[in-house]
Amino acid sequence: MKIRxxxxxxxxxxxxxxxxHVGKVPFLQLVGICTNAIEALALVQQGEVDLVFLDIQMPDLSGIQFLKLCGSKCKVILTTAYPEYALQGYEHDVIDYLLKPVPFDxxxxxxxxxxxxxxxxxxPATAPAAMAAPAQQGHMFVKSDSKNKFIKVDLDDILYIEGLKNYVSIFVQGQRIITYQTLRDLEDQLPQPAFCRVHRSYIVAVNKIRLIDGHMIYIHDQALPVGETYREAFYRLIREEPT
Structure with missing residues (x-):
């Protein structure tokens, strides 16, 4: 089962x-794209949609009007360029509020x-196994330098991951594992927010961070930069981490 x-x-x-973005997430299934909110509302009312990624400022029917009409027929995540609508959106029990342009993380x-x-x-007895969240997975397999050979990596052991020109290095305690995949491929496999992309060349295990000093992250004795593109999402994440 997937979320439609x-x-x-x-x-x-x-x-x-x-x-x-939907196409990159294993537990999501895209059922359609609508540039007309009235057509989208018809699909929701027919029971064909579980989750709507909804713009707010649209002609004929605004996102807020859409929320009032659809009621509890589906869940909604708002996508907009205007942060001032956030409070109004949450009053309608939306799941989240994404500001455009929406980064994948x-x-x-x-x-x-x-x-x-x-x-x-x-x-619990009927919850489908296919709905298991990616974060429940405790390991992943990565490609080695040999054909049809894969290495098992326990997620709890990962400190950080570095993307290089032709390969990726996964740093675990006392070991470096080299895999011939792209950093984006690994990012899509890793559970979030446990792992966070902080730079075009680095993904870090959030619970392994020892210190954050300005735009530098320290994991053990290794210093890693937080790239400008990733700063907003990263600092939002660490502010929302439970204390």
Missing amino acids: CLAVDDEAYAARIIAD RFLKAAQKAWQQMAATLP
């Missing part, structure tokens, strides 16, 4: 970005919130 998703935005390009965090809310409503 609908991307609703009067700007086709913005809707396509959301659709592309922030999108995935919102998707995981949606999964957690929906899974919580299912009786």
